Amino acid sequence: xxxSCNGKGSMMSTVVMKSSGEAVSDQFPAGLRVLVxxxxxxxxxxxxxxxxxxxxxxxxxxxAEKALTLLRERKNGFDIVISDVHMxxxxxxxxxxxxxxxxxxxxxxxxxxDGKNVVLKGVTHGACDYLIKPVRIEALKNIWxxxxxxxxxxxxxxxxxGSAEEGGDRQPRPSDxxxxxxxxxxxxxxxxxxxxxxxxxxxxxxxxxxxxKPRVVWSVELHQQFVAAVDQLGIDKAVPKKILELxxxxxxxxxxxxxxLQKYRLYLRRLSGxxxxxxxxxxxxLGTQDASFGTISSINGIDLQTLxxxxxxxxxxxxxxxxxxxxxxxxxxxxxxPLMDQRNLFxxxxxxxxxxxxxxHHLSNSKPMNLLHGIPTNMEPKQLANLHQxxxxxxxxxxxxxxxxxxxxxxxMQMTQSQPRGQMLSENNAPRVSRLPNPLGQPxxxxxxxxxxxxxxxIAGSNRPPAYNPVPQNSSLFNFPMNQTTxxxxxxxxxxxxxxxxxxxxxxxxxxxxxxxxxxSVGFPSYDIFNELHHQKTQDWEVTxxxxxxxxxxxxxxxxxxxxxxxxxxxxxxxxxxxxxxxxSRDHSLNGKAIFSMGEGLERGNFQNAGQHLNxxxxxxxxxxxxxxxxxxxxxxxxxxxxxxxxxxxxALFKQEGIGPSENEFDFDGYxxxxxxx
Amino acid sequence: xxxxxxxxxxAAMKQSLFDQGLLxxxxxxxxxxQDDANPNFVEEIVTLYYRDSSRLIxxxxxxxxxxxxxxxxKLDTLMHQFKGSSSSIGAKKVKAECxxxxxxxxxxxxxxxxxxxxxxKKEYAALKKKLEAYFQFARQSxxxxxxxxxx
Numbered sequence: 001x002x003x004s005c006n007g008k009g010s011m012m013s014t015v016v017m018k019s020s021g022e023a024v025s026d027q028f029p030a031g032l033r034v035l036v037x038x039x040x041x042x043x044x045x046x047x048x049x050x051x052x053x054x055x056x057x058x059x060x061x062x063x064a065e066k067a068l069t070l071l072r073e074r075k076n077g078f079d080i081v082i083s084d085v086h087m088x089x090x091x092x093x094x095x096x097x098x099x100x101x102x103x104x105x106x107x108x109x110x111x112x113x114d115g116k117n118v119v120l121k122g123v124t125h126g127a128c129d130y131l132i133k134p135v136r137i138e139a140l141k142n143i144w145x146x147x148x149x150x151x152x153x154x155x156x157x158x159x160x161x162g163s164a165e166e167g168g169d170r171q172p173r174p175s176d177x178x179x180x181x182x183x184x185x186x187x188x189x190x191x192x193x194x195x196x197x198x199x200x201x202x203x204x205x206x207x208x209x210x211x212x213k214p215r216v217v218w219s220v221e222l223h224q225q226f227v228a229a230v231d232q233l234g235i236d237k238a239v240p241k242k243i244l245e246l247x248x249x250x251x252x253x254x255x256x257x258x259x260x261l262q263k264y265r266l267y268l269r270r271l272s273g274x275x276x277x278x279x280x281x282x283x284x285x286l287g288t289q290d291a292s293f294g295t296i297s298s299i300n301g302i303d304l305q306t307l308x309x310x311x312x313x314x315x316x317x318x319x320x321x322x323x324x325x326x327x328x329x330x331x332x333x334x335x336x337x338p339l340m341d342q343r344n345l346f347x348x349x350x351x352x353x354x355x356x357x358x359x360x361h362h363l364s365n366s367k368p369m370n371l372l373h374g375i376p377t378n379m380e381p382k383q384l385a386n387l388h389q390x391x392x393x394x395x396x397x398x399x400x401x402x403x404x405x406x407x408x409x410x411x412x413m414q415m416t417q418s419q420p421r422g423q424m425l426s427e428n429n430a431p432r433v434s435r436l437p438n439p440l441g442q443p444x445x446x447x448x449x450x451x452x453x454x455x456x457x458x459i460a461g462s463n464r465p466p467a468y469n470p471v472p473q474n475s476s477l478f479n480f481p482m483n484q485t486t487x488x489x490x491x492x493x494x495x496x497x498x499x500x501x502x503x504x505x506x507x508x509x510x511x512x513x514x515x516x517x518x519x520x521s522v523g524f525p526s527y528d529i530f531n532e533l534h535h536q537k538t539q540d541w542e543v544t545x546x547x548x549x550x551x552x553x554x555x556x557x558x559x560x561x562x563x564x565x566x567x568x569x570x571x572x573x574x575x576x577x578x579x580x581x582x583x584x585s586r587d588h589s590l591n592g593k594a595i596f597s598m599g600e601g602l603e604r605g606n607f608q609n610a611g612q613h614l615n616x617x618x619x620x621x622x623x624x625x626x627x628x629x630x631x632x633x634x635x636x637x638x639x640x641x642x643x644x645x646x647x648x649x650x651x652a653l654f655k656q657e658g659i660g661p662s663e664n665e666f667d668f669d670g671y672x673x674x675x676x677x678x
Numbered sequence: 679x680x681x682x683x684x685x686x687x688x689a690a691m692k693q694s695l696f697d698q699g700l701l702x703x704x705x706x707x708x709x710x711x712q713d714d715a716n717p718n719f720v721e722e723i724v725t726l727y728y729r730d731s732s733r734l735i736x737x738x739x740x741x742x743x744x745x746x747x748x749x750x751x752k753l754d755t756l757m758h759q760f761k762g763s764s765s766s767i768g769a770k771k772v773k774a775e776c777x778x779x780x781x782x783x784x785x786x787x788x789x790x791x792x793x794x795x796x797x798x799k800k801e802y803a804a805l806k807k808k809l810e811a812y813f814q815f816a817r818q819s820x821x822x823x824x825x826x827x828x829x
Contacts, residue, residue, distance in 0.1 A: 040759060042727040043766045049711045049719060086758060112762035134704045134766040137711070 029144030030055035033077065037067040037095065038084040038110075043133065047082065050137045064090035071103055078105060079147045082131075082140075085111035085118060093125045100126050101263065102217075106146035110135055157255050216256045225249065226260060235268075684819040691812050700805050705768030721813040727767050728806055734760045735799065742792055753791060754783045764802075771801045 034056045038044045044060050051058040059078070061067040064087050071078060081099055085092035096107045109122040110131040122130040128146040131139050218226070229246035230238040240258035247257070695701045705720075712719040738756050741749060761776035775798035782790030 040763050040766070041730050042723060042763045045726060046708065046711070046723060046766050049716065053711055053713075084762075086755070086762075112758060112765055133762050134707075134768070136704075136707055 027055075029147075032056045032144050032147065033059070033079045034082060034143070035059045035061060035067060035070065035078045035080075036082045037061045037064055037087070037092075039063065039087045039089075040084070043084070043135075047135060047140075050135070050140050053137060054141050056140075063087070064092070064095045067095065068098055068102075071099065071105070075103070078103075080106045080108065080143060082108045082110060082143070085109050085113065085122070093121060096122075096125045096127055104150075106150045108143060108146065157259065216252065216260075218260055222247075222249065222252075223260075226257070226264070230261070230264070681819065684815070688812070688816055688819050691815060695808060695812070700771050700801075700808065701768045702770040702773075703768065704765060708767065718813075718817075721816070724767055724809050724813070727763055727769075731760060731763050731802075734763070735802070738795060742795060745788060745792075748788045748791070750783045750786055750791075754780055757783065769802075769805055772798060772805060775801055 032054075034051050036044065036047050036051065036058060037060075038047065039062050041062065044062055048058050048060045059070065061070060064083070067081070067083070071081070083092050083095055087095075092109055092111075096109065099105055099107050106128040107126070108129040108131060109125075109127040110133055111118060112133040114132045119130050128150070129143070216222075225247045226243065229243040232246060233239070233242050238261065240254045240261055243261065244252060244254050244257045692701075696705075708720045708723055716722070734756055738753060738760070741753050741756065757776055757779050761773055761780070764772045764776060775794060779791060779794045779798060782794055
């Protein structure tokens with residue numbers, strides 16, 4: 001709509017139509033289109049005024065249903081949604097889920113309730129932030145970052161998918177990113193390049209446009225095709241590549257499928273056993289779907305879901321894991337059952353075709369980060385403390401609170417156990433902490449190893465409890481390899497092998513953690529750590545993530561320090577002491593030849609501490625985790641390439657073990673991030 | 679000057695509200711939002727608050743009448759809403775009473791709930807009166823105008 005070529009200083013002088021399209025004007029964040037939903041008229045009016053004062057374009061709505069209608073009518077008409085948690089017609093979390101699935105917009109939750117559980121719920125459902133009422137204008141001033149972050153992730157995903165010319169063609173995201181992400185872009189380029197090289201799947205070099213990819217909206221038919229393909233392959237074996245082939249939809253990329261698959265899996269998990277989602281909640285919108293949704297999720301316990309979300313653990317993996325507890329067949333059944341229902345769930349009315357990255361992110365976000373379930377909540381308090389920034393940005397949600405492990409996840413349980421040890425969010429790292437370091441990334445590997453690691457280091461496991469990363473970024477990170485690896489892991493996932501779960505989760509969590517790590521830090525802007533990492537903005541990250549600082553010395557926070565969002569898996573892998581923090585993942589990649597893009601992404605310099613630690617820890621080259629090369633997913637630590645043999649991981653882990661927590665303390669002389677062979 | 683005088687007086691009124699713990703920082707946030715486009719923003723918000731919350735108050739009153747089978751969950755939910763509203767205008771004491779009420783709710787203490795709600799209503803009404811006086815005075819003082827009020 002408006003085409004103003006402002007010559008405003010910034011480079012991009014394009015103003016994309018405000019009502020549609022994703023680009024932002026040069027004046028960004030001014031003009032950000034916000035939809036605020038709250039049944040309290042007083043709060044609504046105050047928020048509107050505050051947002052207007054921030055120069056945002058505000059639409060207010062006092063009912064959730066109305067909000068959804070509005071969002072559907074005006075596709076791409078909003079950049080971000082702020083919603084209250086307690087509303088009479090629909091639970092705020094439900095709305096959050098819907099938005100995540102249908103529109104994939106960043107959603108900020110708010111409530112007068114600052115209870116840890118509620119905030120955690122926000123995280124697990126994928127909220128990108130959580131504000132405590134009364135909301136101050138300062139808290140609202142920064143909400144644009146969530147929009148940017150999400151876009152960056154999508155962008156990254158696009159790149160990840162292997163655009164052939166990524167390195168060269170990649171143009172930095174225009175406008176919004178220009179200013180603050182220039183460095184990131186470079187990082188991403190570099191990372192993506194590396195990733196490309198390392199990617200196991202070289203196939204997906206779709207030529208997705210480097211820049212913003214059009215969002216694919218998963219229409220009913222498309223989703224049905226998707227589900228059919230998944231059914232055909234078997235939930236355990238459904239890898240994006242194959243699904244894509246089966247679907248045979250022109251224009252659909254593997255990333256789209258991958259991210260959608262992730263979301264799908266999360267849904268399955270939810271259906272199967274998320275006890276937190278009472279069925280009645282589901283009834284609001286999707287009607288029957290909801291019902292089924294609720295039931296299913298309750299089965300699988302949230303942990304897996306969280307894991308899935310965080311680590312992008314494919315739903316299948318989760319299902320598998322769960323099955324482990326229940327017996328494989330059960331899981332499958334459980335999983336399949338929801339498939340049908342899933343269809344319903346996915347049959348949104350939006351005809352929009354959305355390419356999945358965003359969705360994927362969203363999925364991860366929306367999925368409860370219950371990864372930490374079962375993880376003793378000792379971390380929580382700390383985390384919360386950390387998280388509790390003055391601005392009530394609990395949203396940073398680094399809190400990966402390890403909720404009580406929900407059902408069936410023996411693995412998770414285990415994880416939790418180890419978790420308390422060290423890291424759990426003990427410190428600021430809350431976000432990260434929760435992630436179980438999953439160097440193994442793959443569930444398989446972790447089984448044995450993680451146990452060992454966890455046991456040994458105590459911290460290792462705990463370092464990254466499955467992170468609840470609502471941050472979408474994570475999903476992107478694991479976008480690629482994740483699918484693959486996870487698939488693999490699922491198969492090999494030993495029943496009841498807890499470690500596996502940890503690893504799995506960690507994987508997922510890594511991303512989350514990474515991002516969350518950054519976010520988690522107290523008080524710092526919730527930049528996704530991941531983003532930071534990817535963009536090699538470690539510097540920023542470091543600066544901002546005071547909380548997250550990688551405290552080698554601090555075991556507890558594996559995720560600490562925003563140094564790097566070392567994917568939890570990495571941490572585990574390395575047996576890192578709690579300090580594994582992102583650094584681990586990075587090192588991991590470095591050493592183990594793992595393709596942790598982290599190394600790349602993370603500025604070597606910045607992560608020195610982390611990286612070093614990781615390096616040392618990662619010394620093991622055996623850990624070649626070809627984890628997805630998620631752009632800058634360095635933290636992600638391409639933990640586990642599909643073929644990551646358990647043996648490899650085991651050995652890696654064991655080797656790592658040698659490195660105790662103390663290792664964290666020192667700089668890894670041998671390994672500087674620079675040396676990371678990426 | 680009268681205007682200065684009345685402004686000072688207004689400021690003193692406000693200050694006393696803060697000193698008495700009736701208002702908190704959030705109220706200042708609201709004032710900061712007030713601008714030329716919305717010169718009476720704070721007053722509008724407070725008016726809206728009192729209008730909307732009276733509905734909540736009567737709902738809570740109703741629920742509290744069931745002395746024998748008090749629905750604590752419902753009460754808690756209602757009070758949660760009320761607390762959210764009250765905190766958004768900076769009603770400090772009222773908010774504190776809300777918290778107290780919720781504690782009684784969680785403890786299943788019906789008597790406690792009733793008592794604390796009585797107290798809450800008192801605080802609520804007292805604040806309303808004071809704020810009304812404050813706004814009236816503010817309007818008379820004409821903050822943005824150079825009205826010279828005759829003595």
